[in-house]
Amino acid sequence: MKRVLAIALAVSTLLAAGLVSARDDGRYAHSPLKAWFDGLRSNRGLCCSDADGVVVSDPDWDSKDGHYRVRLDGEWIDVPDDAVIKEPNRAGRTMVWPIQSALGKSIRCFLPGTMS
Template identity: 75%
Template sequence: MKTPVLGCVFGILAAAFIGAVQARDDGHYSLSPLKPWFDSLRSAKGPCCSDADGFAVLDPDWESKSGHYRVRIDNEWIDVPDDAVITEPNRAGRAMVWPIKGSLGISIRCFMPGSMT
C-alpha cells in the first residue's frame, strides 16, 4: 500500500541527487529527519501529502510573476492557485509541487517555492 507522506520525503531526498523526480513510497526514508516536517505541510487546500505525491522542481521549471507562481509539469506550464502555496519556510531548499492528475488535467494541491539558487 502506498503511503503518500513517505513518498513526499523520498521525493525531496531523491531530487537532491537526480533533479526532478516523481516521489513514490518504498518506505526507504521513513526515518528521515524531515519526515515530521513533511507530514505537517499544508496549503489552504489541505494536507499536501494526503492526496498527492510531491516532487522537487528544478529552478527553470517554476517561476514567480506579479506575485503568482506557475510550474512546468509534463512540459506544460500550470498556474499555481494562491491557496495552494505553502507559506512556511522551505526546509528542503528545492521548490516542491504536489500535483493531482485527473480527467480534467493537472491541478496543484500544494506548491512550495524554492530558493532559486
C-alpha cells in the same frame, strides 16, 4: 433505471478515487524531515508527504506579479494562490504536489525554493 444509477455511481466512485494517489512507500521513513513533510499543508489541505511531492528545477518554475507557475511534463501550470505553502522551506528545494484527475492536472501544494 436502477442499472443507470448503479453505473453512474460506479463511474463517479472511480473518478473520485483517481483524484488523489499517495505513494509513500516508506523510503523516507528515516528522514529527519519526515514529520515536517507529513504535516505540510496549503489552504487546499495536507500535501501528504515528501514521497508524493515532485522536486522542480529552477528553470521549471517562476514567479510573476506575486503568482507562481510550474512546468510539469512540458506544460506550464499556474499555481493557485491557495496552494502556496506559506511557512519556511526546511527542505530548501522547490516542490510541487500535483493531482491528476479526469479533469486534468492541478496543484494541491507548492513549496517555493530559492532560485540559485
